[in-house]
Amino acid sequence: MMVSANRFRSIGWIALLLVCAALVMVLAFRVNALRSQVHRTELQIVALRKEKLYLETEVETRANQQQLKLWNDVEFGYVAPTAGQYLSNERQLAAFAKPDSPDTPAPIRVASADDSVAAEAAFPSVISGLAAEIAAPITRSADDEGNAKPAAKPADAADRAKATANLGARLAMVTPLKKDGKDSGGKAKTDKDEKAKDGDKKAGLAKSAKTAKEEAAKPGKGAKLAAGKTETKPGKAPAAKSAKSTKPAAKSAMGGSKSAQ
Amino acid sequence: MNSLTASAAIATGRVQLANVRHTALNTARVRALWIMVLFIFATLTACVRIAQLGLFEQTPERTSLAEALLPSRGEITDRNGIALARAFASYSLWFNPKAMGEGGAPLVKTPEEVARALVGIFPDADYADLVARLKAGKPCYLRRRVLPEDANKVFALGEPALEFPREEQRFYPQGSLAAHVLGFVDEAGKGHVGMEEVLEPRLLDPAHRGTPTALSIDARAQGALEDELGRGMLETSAKGAAGVILDADSGEVIALASLPSFNPNRSDLAFNYLVTNRVSNDVYELGSTFKPITIAAAIDAGVVTDFSTRYPAVPLQIGKFTIHDSHDFGASLNVPEALIHSSNVVTAQIADKLGPAALRRTMMQLGMNERPKIELPARGRPLWPRGGGQSADSDWARLTTMTVSYGHGIAVTPLHLASAYAALVNGGIWRPATLYKVDPAHLAQGRRVFQASTSARIRQLLRMIVVDGTGRKADAPGFRVGGKTGSAEKPGSGGYRKTSLIATFAAAFPMDKPRYVVIVMLDEPQATQQTSGQRTAAWNAAPIVGRLVPRIGPMLGVVPDAHHDVDISDLSPLVGSGEGE
Numbered sequence: 001m002m003v004s005a006n007r008f009r010s011i012g013w014i015a016l017l018l019v020c021a022a023l024v025m026v027l028a029f030r031v032n033a034l035r036s037q038v039h040r041t042e043l044q045i046v047a048l049r050k051e052k053l054y055l056e057t058e059v060e061t062r063a064n065q066q067q068l069k070l071w072n073d074v075e076f077g078y079v080a081p082t083a084g085q086y087l088s089n090e091r092q093l094a095a096f097a098k099p100d101s102p103d104t105p106a107p108i109r110v111a112s113a114d115d116s117v118a119a120e121a122a123f124p125s126v127i128s129g130l131a132a133e134i135a136a137p138i139t140r141s142a143d144d145e146g147n148a149k150p151a152a153k154p155a156d157a158a159d160r161a162k163a164t165a166n167l168g169a170r171l172a173m174v175t176p177l178k179k180d181g182k183d184s185g186g187k188a189k190t191d192k193d194e195k196a197k198d199g200d201k202k203a204g205l206a207k208s209a210k211t212a213k214e215e216a217a218k219p220g221k222g223a224k225l226a227a228g229k230t231e232t233k234p235g236k237a238p239a240a241k242s243a244k245s246t247k248p249a250a251k252s253a254m255g256g257s258k259s260a261q
Numbered sequence: 262m263n264s265l266t267a268s269a270a271i272a273t274g275r276v277q278l279a280n281v282r283h284t285a286l287n288t289a290r291v292r293a294l295w296i297m298v299l300f301i302f303a304t305l306t307a308c309v310r311i312a313q314l315g316l317f318e319q320t321p322e323r324t325s326l327a328e329a330l331l332p333s334r335g336e337i338t339d340r341n342g343i344a345l346a347r348a349f350a351s352y353s354l355w356f357n358p359k360a361m362g363e364g365g366a367p368l369v370k371t372p373e374e375v376a377r378a379l380v381g382i383f384p385d386a387d388y389a390d391l392v393a394r395l396k397a398g399k400p401c402y403l404r405r406r407v408l409p410e411d412a413n414k415v416f417a418l419g420e421p422a423l424e425f426p427r428e429e430q431r432f433y434p435q436g437s438l439a440a441h442v443l444g445f446v447d448e449a450g451k452g453h454v455g456m457e458e459v460l461e462p463r464l465l466d467p468a469h470r471g472t473p474t475a476l477s478i479d480a481r482a483q484g485a486l487e488d489e490l491g492r493g494m495l496e497t498s499a500k501g502a503a504g505v506i507l508d509a510d511s512g513e514v515i516a517l518a519s520l521p522s523f524n525p526n527r528s529d530l531a532f533n534y535l536v537t538n539r540v541s542n543d544v545y546e547l548g549s550t551f552k553p554i555t556i557a558a559a560i561d562a563g564v565v566t567d568f569s570t571r572y573p574a575v576p577l578q579i580g581k582f583t584i585h586d587s588h589d590f591g592a593s594l595n596v597p598e599a600l601i602h603s604s605n606v607v608t609a610q611i612a613d614k615l616g617p618a619a620l621r622r623t624m625m626q627l628g629m630n631e632r633p634k635i636e637l638p639a640r641g642r643p644l645w646p647r648g649g650g651q652s653a654d655s656d657w658a659r660l661t662t663m664t665v666s667y668g669h670g671i672a673v674t675p676l677h678l679a680s681a682y683a684a685l686v687n688g689g690i691w692r693p694a695t696l697y698k699v700d701p702a703h704l705a706q707g708r709r710v711f712q713a714s715t716s717a718r719i720r721q722l723l724r725m726i727v728v729d730g731t732g733r734k735a736d737a738p739g740f741r742v743g744g745k746t747g748s749a750e751k752p753g754s755g756g757y758r759k760t761s762l763i764a765t766f767a768a769a770f771p772m773d774k775p776r777y778v779v780i781v782m783l784d785e786p787q788a789t790q791q792t793s794g795q796r797t798a799a800w801n802a803a804p805i806v807g808r809l810v811p812r813i814g815p816m817l818g819v820v821p822d823a824h825h826d827v828d829i830s831d832l833s834p835l836v837g838s839g840e841g842e
Contacts, residue, residue: 029315046329050350057349058409060434065484080811083739083821092824 327471333429335463335470337443337456339480340513340698342473346443346457346525349432352412352425354404356394360421367422372396375420379403382414405448406430406526431457437524439483441538442476442517442637442696445525454536456696459636475698477513482506485812486516490781493805494520497786503539503675504805506813507778509683509769511699512692512707514635515777515817517541517676542639544672545782548749549603550767551668553719556596556608557685558623559615560715568596569835572607579660584609587797597832600722601730603746605667612666617656620666626710627684627691633676634693644672668747675765679780682767686723686743686775689716721829724772728829729836735768735803737810739821744768744779744806746798751785761785766802770810772827776819781805 072078087093332348339345358367368375372395380388383404394401403423407415412425431446444455452458456476463469490502506515519539537543559565571593576585590602599607612620624630632640646665648655657665664670676694684691689711692704699705711719723743726732731746747765750757765782769775781802786792792800814821 025312025315032315042326042329045326049330053347054350057344057347057432057434060344061432061436064435065438065480066436066488069484069488081815081821082811083823086739086820086822088820088822 331467331471333470334431334446334450334465335460336473337460337464338473338475339439339478339483340475340515341479342475343480344434344473345439345476345478345480346431346433348429350427350429351432352407352409353402353428353430354407354412354415355400355424355426356403357400357422357424358398359400360424367398368395368420370418370420375418375423378418379415382411405529406432431525431528433525435480435484436526437522438480438487439478439517440522440525441519441536441540442478442483442514443525444536445523445528447528454538454639455637458638476696477508477515477698478517478696479515479817481816482813483516483518485809485816487518487520487522489805489809489812490518490520492808493781493783493786493801496791497783497789497801499783499786499801501539501784503543503780503782503784504809505540505675505679505778505780507679507683507694507780509687509775509778510692511701511704512680512683512694513699514694514696516813517696538637538639539675539782539784541633541635541637541674541676542641544641544643544674545763545765545784546669546672546749546752547675547678547763547765547767547782548668548747549605550678550745550747550765551666551671552600552603552608553685553723553745554623554627554681555612555615555620555666556600556722557711557715557719558620559611560718561623561711562615562619564615565596565611568832571595572599572610574599574604574606577606577609577663579663582660584663595835597722597725597835598837600745601726601836603731608667609663612662613659615662615666617659617662620662621657623710624665624671626708627677627681628693629671629673629677629681633674634680635676636696641674643674643677646670668749675780675782678765678767679778682769682778682780684710685719686716686769686772686778688713720769720772720775720827721832723769724827725829725832725836727768729833731797731799732766732768732803734799735766735806735810737770737807737814737821739823740810740814740819741771741773741826742768742806742810743770743772743775743827744803746803748797748799760796762796764796764798764802766798766806768806768810770814771819771825773825777813777817779806779809781809 334348336344336348337346356367361367361369372392375395376388376391379391380386386404391403394403407425415423416425431450433440433443433445440455442455444453444457446452446457452461452464456474457464460474463474486504486506490504493499494502502518502520504516504518506517507513508515517538517540519537521535523533523535556565572595574586574590574592574594576583584605586602586604586606588602590598590604594602594604594607596607596611598604599611628634629643630645632642646657646661648657661670680691680694689709690707691710692707695705720743723745724741725743726745727736727742732742732744735742735744745767747763747767749763749765750759751761751763752758753761763782763784764786765780768779768781770777770779783798783802783805786796786801788794788796795801811821
């Protein structure tokens with residue numbers, strides 16, 4: 001019995017060893033199969049990249065500078081943009097506005113711009129030199145109460161640079177109008193005449209610059225000019241402060257829309 | 262005994278039988294063993310082979326992805342990453358006479374018919390040469406580079422002997438664009454002429470050739486420059502044209518063109534006179550474009566302090582030689598007027614006051630006495646005037662100083678002039694020109710040639726030449742171009758030839774803060790209807806700059822602005838109206 005038990009045990013061990021060996025073998029085969037699959041994929045990648053390079057080169061060859069020039073001469077006739085097609089700042093844009101005639105309706109002021117965009121607009125850069133001087137001591141005194149911070153000038157310069165950088169984006173911005181808004185924006189929407197709206201927008205640009213200056217002249221409010229464009233939602237913290245300075249502008253907008261009707 | 266004997270005999274027989282049986286058994290066992298050994302061997306062999314296939318298959322032939330994608334020669338791009346030269350597996354046309362088996366005709370149709378069809382597909386092919394090659398019956402290339410669509414057309418001819426092996430070759434997607442900058446690669450794979458030759462070790466180095474090498478060239482500006490130069494050349498029936506656009510601050514060459522050009526894709530045709538680079542290799546007397554350099558040296562040295570001082574403008578007799586102007590500009594001119602009207606007489610007088618030593622030193626500081634500083638292998642040695650004394654370092658004679666002041670008696674390459682103008686307008690720092698893209702934080706070491714205040718004055722004067730003077734046709738609206746014309750007669754046998762000119766316009770823009778220097782040069786322009794019957798730079802080279810700057814300005818980051826300009830209000834009252842060279 002003892003002999004047979006020992007024998008069984010050794011057979012068991014051998015069997016286990018064989019099973020393990022077989023499993024290792026299977027694993028090794030699978031690993032290798034995967035490896036060759038990877039290799040095949042790599043070959044495919046190489047082939048595709050070469051094909052891509054080939055196509056890229058063909059496109060580049062067909063669209064080389066000389067070819068583009070020929071097409072332009074024959075088909076498109078594009079010419080380089082002239083100086084008149086570039087705007088470097090808001091002032092140049094505002095210069096396109098026509099002066100108000102006596103029967104011009106007051107501009108529609110839409111108070112529904114996105115907060116972040118309006119904050120980026122950095123309107124203080126439009127403040128004239130005189131207004132900025134008036135506004136500066138106020139900012140400074142406000143700062144003195146808390147920690148003495150460096151003068152607002154560098155920040156203003158940074159704002160200006162930022163404002164210039166995203167001028168294109170802001171010019172292309174479409175201000176959404178709300179249908180059932182309780183604010184002035186909602187009332188402005190009642191004006192459905194598209195042409196009148198466009199005209200008002202143009203006039204509005206000139207006027208907004210004007211009002212910006214007037215506002216800047218008022219002590220304490222110069223720095224909050226962005227509010228003229230900002231929607232004042234009660235829930236939003238950054239806009240809440242500027243709500244006061246928005247009111248006159250919003251009123252004029254309401255008046256404007258009425259007179260347009 | 263007998264029975265014993267008999268039993269013994271039986272016993273012996275049994276033993277023998279047992280022996281036989283035993284032997285037979287043994288033999289059987291041995292055979293079985295052998296068979297078993299064979300089976301085991303076969304099984305083991307099979308197992309080993311399975312294991313070998315399973316575990317080690319493909320290992321020896323494995324190559325990494327990066328290696329497989331490594332080009333045979335590195336790519337060259339422009340500053341914005343547009344490929345200018347790349348290794349590319351393109352089709353070639355190979356004639357294999359044995360494609361249809363040994364014996365019999367190699368072609369289905371006659372060689373004449375096939376050659377005619379091939380000329381129909383490739384109009385520049387030589388019919389007689391093709392016929393000769395097809396008839397010879399030896400395998401050879403019929404054409405080195407074939408476009409895929411042309412390959413399809415050849416395939417449609419139905420000739421099995423015409424094969425299209427794909428071979429890695431050097432390909433220039435932009436064609437002849439920047440040919441003189443790039444150069445070409447011959448059939449043996451060796452670079453010639455341009456950056457292909459200079460960059461050869463890097464382009465072939467396995468460690469580097471995987472990453473493209475960026476040049477300072479801007480392909481769009483290069484295209485515009487070549488286009489406008491070509492147009493100017495056609496309009497004036499000039500022999501050749503050269504142009505260079507240089508970054509005024511960093512010395513980077515944004516575009517460099519020499520016309521007529523060659524096609525680097527046809528390296529078999531590239532070895533001819535067209536590979537000579539007029540910008541960096543040929544030297545010319547560049548004439549009046551040197552006047553601003555003389556005036557700048559004089560301002561720097563304190564010789565010119567008052568711009569309202571008037572100098573006599575009547576022909577100047579120096580020994581047997583008379584210096585005179587192209588027109589009569591009246592009795593006297595001040596410095597701005599002298600530049601605006603391009604007066605040789607006044608410039609010569611100022612140079613005379615400045616003295617040979619100072620002018621010579623300035624010219625040397627601007628690198629006019631040595632080959633131009635650029636990476637290209639072909640760089641021309643200037644014709645530097647010899648000193649008046651015996652030694653090479655002695656100062657120039659008085660007359661030499663005067664002629665050099667207005668660009669005669671000294672011959673340099675247009676690239677010399679471009680680097681000098683960059684120093685004139687960028688605040689006075691001369692930097693070597695380079696074809697490598699430069700990081701603005703690591704500019705090459707420059708040397709101060711002019712004071713910053715002198716440079717500011719020159720900017721005003723150059724702008725005035727374009728606003729009021731000979732460079733009016735270069736005035737691109739809003740780009741604040743400033744520059745100087747130069748029309749120098751070419752020397753021939755028996756003195757200067759009146760009708761063979763080198764017309765140059767050296768410009769920079771925008772003048773309120775110069776970013777780029779543009780040099781345009783025409784070799785022997787003719788008087789044509791387009792140039793109003795004139796031969797001088799004001800009528801042929803200046804308009805090229807006037808058309809070129811609006812095309813390249815916005816692409817190079819110069820926004821045209823009609824409201825900005827360099828302030829010339831302090832100098833403009835000093836200038837009367839008149840016409841110059």
